[in-house]
Amino acid sequence: MFRQKTINARLGAGLVLWLAVSVCLTGCGQTADDQSADQAVEAAPPPSILIRNGTAVTSEGHQDVDIRIIGETISEIGELAPVPSDTRVIDAKGLLVLPGGIDAHTHLRAAEGFDVVDDYETGTRSALAGGITTVGHMGVDLSGSLLPSQLIEQESALINAEALADMFIHYTVFNPSDAVVSGFPELIAAGQPSIKIFMPHQVGAPFPFPYDDNLADFEKVFLAAASAGLRVAVHAEDADVIRTAVARLTDAGNTTLESYAESRPVQAEVTAVEHAIEMAERTGASIYLVHISTAEAIETAAQDSDAEVFVETRPIYLHLDESRYAAADGPLYVSAPPLRTLEDQDAVWAGMANGTIDTIASDHLGWTPEQKMDPEQTITSFLAGSNNMQVMLPMLFSEGVNGGRLSLERFVELTATNPARIFGMYPMKGTLAVGSDADIVLWDADEERTIRNEDILSNSGFSIHAGAEVTGWPVLTLRRGEVVYEEGKVTAERGSGRLVARKPIGG
Numbered sequence: 001m002f003r004q005k006t007i008n009a010r011l012g013a014g015l016v017l018w019l020a021v022s023v024c025l026t027g028c029g030q031t032a033d034d035q036s037a038d039q040a041v042e043a044a045p046p047p048s049i050l051i052r053n054g055t056a057v058t059s060e061g062h063q064d065v066d067i068r069i070i071g072e073t074i075s076e077i078g079e080l081a082p083v084p085s086d087t088r089v090i091d092a093k094g095l096l097v098l099p100g101g102i103d104a105h106t107h108l109r110a111a112e113g114f115d116v117v118d119d120y121e122t123g124t125r126s127a128l129a130g131g132i133t134t135v136g137h138m139g140v141d142l143s144g145s146l147l148p149s150q151l152i153e154q155e156s157a158l159i160n161a162e163a164l165a166d167m168f169i170h171y172t173v174f175n176p177s178d179a180v181v182s183g184f185p186e187l188i189a190a191g192q193p194s195i196k197i198f199m200p201h202q203v204g205a206p207f208p209f210p211y212d213d214n215l216a217d218f219e220k221v222f223l224a225a226a227s228a229g230l231r232v233a234v235h236a237e238d239a240d241v242i243r244t245a246v247a248r249l250t251d252a253g254n255t256t257l258e259s260y261a262e263s264r265p266v267q268a269e270v271t272a273v274e275h276a277i278e279m280a281e282r283t284g285a286s287i288y289l290v291h292i293s294t295a296e297a298i299e300t301a302a303q304d305s306d307a308e309v310f311v312e313t314r315p316i317y318l319h320l321d322e323s324r325y326a327a328a329d330g331p332l333y334v335s336a337p338p339l340r341t342l343e344d345q346d347a348v349w350a351g352m353a354n355g356t357i358d359t360i361a362s363d364h365l366g367w368t369p370e371q372k373m374d375p376e377q378t379i380t381s382f383l384a385g386s387n388n389m390q391v392m393l394p395m396l397f398s399e400g401v402n403g404g405r406l407s408l409e410r411f412v413e414l415t416a417t418n419p420a421r422i423f424g425m426y427p428m429k430g431t432l433a434v435g436s437d438a439d440i441v442l443w444d445a446d447e448e449r450t451i452r453n454e455d456i457l458s459n460s461g462f463s464i465h466a467g468a469e470v471t472g473w474p475v476l477t478l479r480r481g482e483v484v485y486e487e488g489k490v491t492a493e494r495g496s497g498r499l500v501a502r503k504p505i506g507g
């Protein structure tokens with residue numbers, strides 16, 4: 001696959017060093033005098049945690065090894081004995097030791113006219129409980145007045161105040177003004193080298209600019225992103241195909257959400273994917289197609305192309321199908337694009353296994369059941385999306401790994417390593433390697449659970465997967481060396497999460 005080749009080439013010599021047993025932790029190259037001066041300043045050594053007897057998994061393989069963490073970082077991997085400076089020894093016998101999950105696509109906090117009930121605190125709390133230690137948020141300014149660097153500054157302050165997980169921000173382009181577009185290089189300087197753009201008209205956007213009516217604006221954004229070194233996350237649905245389907249359904253009097261799947265047909269996604277790839281080829285932009293849902297779009301994105309194209313899907317397409325819209329609680333499952341057929345579901349699973357899909361992300365949106373079930377909604381006016389961060393990994397592990405559809409290594413690649421690579425965080429995040437951030441999840445592959453609304457930590461207070469029985473569950477989560485979830489409780493403090501400083505494309 002072109003995509004896989006690109007990733008592997010980019011990795012180059014950065015592959016994981018499995019058994020790097022000794023490493024220079026502090027004071028390398030310093031004289032004894034320098035070191036004693038450092039020690040005089042540092043009162044207490046950083047805490048040291050030893051994880052023993054577990055099976056560590058990366059995208060490269062799995063192996064029974066011990067992992068020592070000093071401070072925020074993995075310091076040793078191998079056969080390790082406890083030492084007196086270990087502040088805690090964790091016995092991981094019978095458990096998997098996984099890199100912390102990275103959910104690259106969420107909408108965690110409200111904005112004017114966009115009244116989701118989560119914020120960075122409740123959203124990231126649900127992430128940690130589900131084995132996710134790093135969260136990408138689509139930064140939105142519905143007033144259209146904030147320049148890219150101003151938006152990052154605003155979100156950064158909120159992350160420092162509220163977040164429990166580490167975070168990164170994609171600047172959402174709702175207003176492709178010259179001032180916004182010429183501010184793209186500032187996103188590189190701010191360590192946030194990615195933007196998001198919607199091809200269909202987005203409900204609530206201040207400057208709706210569907211792709212097909214605004215080719216020049218899209219081209220301007222893609223060109224500027226390519227020249228600045230930003231990756232472009234693209235919501236690929238074609239506005240014109242949707243308009244035609246909606247008009248036909250409206251003429252027939254079918255405007256309730258029972259007709260939701262028909263109102264956004266497969267062709268809307270396929271046409272948009274074709275256009276996005278064509279524009280990426282023409283402008284040199286690197287694109288990341290979010291929440292791809294259909295067999296045909298996966299096939300289209302996998303075709304040989306001169307463009308760099310990454311593909312994300314989201315959990316709903318793996319676990320649910322369009323028959324849900326006929327049920328009484330159908331509006332709970334409304335997302336854009338909609339749920340699809342069982343054939344599409346099989347194709348998404350196949351893409352997850354064979355590499356034509358690169359990542360899975362929750363697209364978490366914290367609506368309450370009351371908001372989602374509002375009877376006034378129609379096929380042109382609805383709330384899309386649902387909260388899903390907390391149960392995304394257990395659902396995927398249960399049906400994917402335990403269901404025999406994904407290897408352990410592929411699970412880690414889809415949920416941690418690839419998002420880290422694509423969004424400029426590898427190998428600091430997304431793997432288990434000496435020198436990497438100690439973002440680690442201890443996972444019990446055999447634990448059986450039923451997903452229950454009362455366990456959901458998002459302020460939404462429910463799960464679209466409630467009642468599902470899963471096998472495989474996170475037992476303990478570390479974020480940068482700190483135990484932030486254990487015995488069913490999130491222990492991280494509000495504001496202990498950080499904005500991750502990311503590298504630009506190719507950096």
Ligand SMILES: [Zn+2]
Pocket residue numbers: 105106107138363
């Ligand atoms: Zn989204």
